[in-house]
Amino acid sequence: MLPLQSSGLPAHQQHRPLSQCGSLDTQGYCGQEAGRRPEKRHGTGRDADDDRAVRAADRAQSARVKPGGDDLMDGPTLCDEEEEEEEAEEVEEEEEEEEEEEEEEEAEEEEEEVEEEEAEEEKEEEEEEEEEEEEKKEEEEEEEEEEEEEEEEEEKEEEEEEEEEEEAEEEEEEEEEEEEEEEKEEEAAP
Incomplete structure (x- = not known):
């Protein structure tokens, strides 16, 4: 009814x-x-x-x-009940849309966090690579310096040896000259 x-x-x-x-x-x-x-x-x-x-x-x-x-009565009727049901359905749909939007926002935030973490990891890796390159460069420079120092020392030693050889030759020449003079003196003596 x-x-x-x-x-x-x-x-x-x-x-x-x-x-x-x-x-x-x-x-x-x-x-x-x-x-x-x-x-x-x-x-x-x-x-x-x-x-x-x-x-x-x-x-x-x-x-x-x-x-x-639309019913012609002032009070609630079957049509009013249908409208209430439609309104309830609309409210439910709006709530579902809001939930979907919230889920999408959460998913976007998670993606942003993942991207930020990946960017930080990449940055850390780049910094580590730069540090390794710097260390390698420093080691190479140290090795080059050591090699140069060794070469300088070798050259210095060679120079010293040459000087010693020259001195030895001079001494030999002096001795030979002295011997020649002694021989001349002996020959000139009566």
Whole structure:
């Protein structure tokens, strides 16, 4: 049975929207009003007229609510419930979109962190390579200096040897000269 805001019946027999009264009782009245209405009796009389009025009101309400369209009542109707369901679905979709956006942002942040870590590792590797190259260069320079020093020492030793040889030759020449003079003196003596 469709909800009806006002049917022209007494207040205790008027139907209310489901959102206001909960559920209908077995006789078609709102559960909140069940205790206030008079006991129904079958047959003729006031209660039978009330039954007919309720059925007429139900038919009028059914005619006034168009499937898929806007209802003409001021209170909540089936269309209102459909709208509420649609709104709930929209809210759920928005929440899902927000969750997806958050997940995407988290994924982007993780990617950025990974990229930063990789960049740092590359930088460290480059620094290590530079240090190794500098150390290698220093070692080569030290080796070159040592070789130069050794060559200088060898040259110096060679020069000293040459000087010693020259001195030895001079001494030999002096000795030969002395011997020649002695021989001349001996020959000249009577």
